[in-house]
Amino acid sequence: LVLFNHRYNILILLITICTTIVGSGRAKPKKAKIPRCPATCSCTKDSAFCVDTKAIPKSFPPGIISLTMVNAAFTTIPEGAFSHLNLLQFLFIENNDIQALSKHTFRGLKSLTHLSLSNNNLQTLPRDLFKNLDILTDLDLRGNSFHCDCKVKWLVDWIEKTNTTVPAVYCASPFEFQGRRIHDLAPRDFNCISADFAVYETFPFHSVSVESYNFNDDQFVAFAQTDTGYCTAYVWDHVEMVFRKFHNITSRSAVYCKPVVINNTLHMVVAQLFGGSHIYKWEEGPQRFIKIQDIDTTRVRKPNFVETFLLDGEWYFVVADSSKAGSTSIYRWNSNGFYSHQSLHPWHRDTHVEYIDAGGKPHLILSSAQKQFTFHSQITEMADVQMVKHFWVRRALYLCLTRFIGDSKIMRWEGQRFVEIQTLPSRGSMVVYPFTVGPRQYLILGSDFSFSRVYLWDDLTQRFKPFQELNMRAPRAFSLISVDNKDILLAASFKGNTLAYQHLLVDLSAK
Secondary structure (H helix, E strand, O other): OOOHHHHHHHHHHHHHHHHHHHHHOOOOOOOOOOOOOOOEEEEEEEHHHHHHHHOOOOOOOOOEEEEEEOOOOOOOOOOOOOOOOOOOOOOEOOOOOOOOOOOOOOOOOOOOOOOEEOOOOOOOOOOOOOOOOOOOOOOEEOOOOOEHHHHHHHHHHHHHHHHOOOOOOEEEEEEOOOOOOOOHOOHHHHHHHEEEEEEEEEOOOEEEEEEEEEOOOOEEEEEEOOOOEEEEEEEEEOOEEEEEEEEOOOOEEEEEEEEEOOOOEEEEEEOOOOOEEEEEEEEEEOEEEEEEEEEEOOOOEEEEEEEEOOOOOOEEEEEOOOOOOOOEEEEEEEOOEEEEEEEEEEOOOOEEHHHEEEEEEEEEEEEEEOOOOEOOOOOOOOEEEEEEEEEEEEEEEEEEEEOOOOEEEEEEEEEEEEEEEEOOOOOOOEEEEEEEOEEEEEEEEOOOOOEEEEEEEEOOOOOOEEEEEEEOEEEEEEEEEOOOOOEEEEEEOOOOOEEEEEEEEEEEOOO
């Protein structure tokens, strides 16, 4: 028993020694370090004042509710720069050269009530910069050089609606707003809606004409294809929001496919270079086009364009003939078909014909590639006119004459004659197309040698201004379709894919 007790005591002693050794090898728990005041700042229990700081300090002593930064050595403040100071109530970034802020510069500052960005070099502020500062009561933006354009529109709207007190802030530019108080501006003072033409759909074929039409409550478009010589109709798919192939009119060398709906019946005038031109009628039963009439080949030898018009309740179409021996000819509908009505302008190689109502009287304008453009001898001679299109702006009638060599012209009807008001530089231009989208009046001038140019009408100057350049190869025709809240500009291309552009509205104040 004595021996057992002795051994037991030795065992207890060994366990105690081992426990002491192991315990002495463990690291003693360290006390958490309290962040020190940054070297460029002076701190009290609840505030920090920083001068000449090169960046927003990463850490501050706990309990900081007020931060002031002056004479900072940086010009931009990144996203979430103060998110580690979520207790901040007062933030003064004053008398610096701050030029830009991130949209989320003040993310996480839910307790912020006072913010000053005064006396910096800010020209604009990111949209919705103060959106999540829910209890902000005072904001000082004085002493900045604000550029009051569309990027400031949101601030104007915010100041008008917020309960935050904002001392008077003034615009430094642009000229029309210089010296005005931002508080006195209204969102309606800014014209911030712009537009853009973006490729919407590509058709894998070349074409020389494009015409849109509505039939049986569907939207169609007809192309004269140079690859196949066909006249092809596409229909708008309201589900997929694209054009899908609908029907072909087999032909040898279609250069123009002109649809006309008469008494709910669809007719298609197919002008061809070879084999004569024809008129087709759509039949609902077998769902096909059938040929109902030939166009006199002794008159129309080399058609280039087809125009339709309604005059005194009767339908007509006119074919511009560009051959030496042919004649531009008018045909009239008489319940069974179109019949020859009148021959015009023989031997002049007409490239285009336009119907207009000028001064309450119907007129036809013929463009001639060989000699000159004539309109009852009232327009000054201009050689090499390829196409003439008219448009209206606030009850004033205008013409655009496009030329392959030389500048294109804009002319205005002055009661008895057209007067030139603008010259548009053009090179290799064979097609022009004026069109409107909402209140906007556009004009697109095609070019074989450079970008096609879109112009936008300026009401102030009563002139077209350059708007956008579109990259397309040898455009020959344009047509605008408005369907399913989309405005789509179709462009027929002689040497490239036929294209559809969508007119998109862009809110510049949202950027």
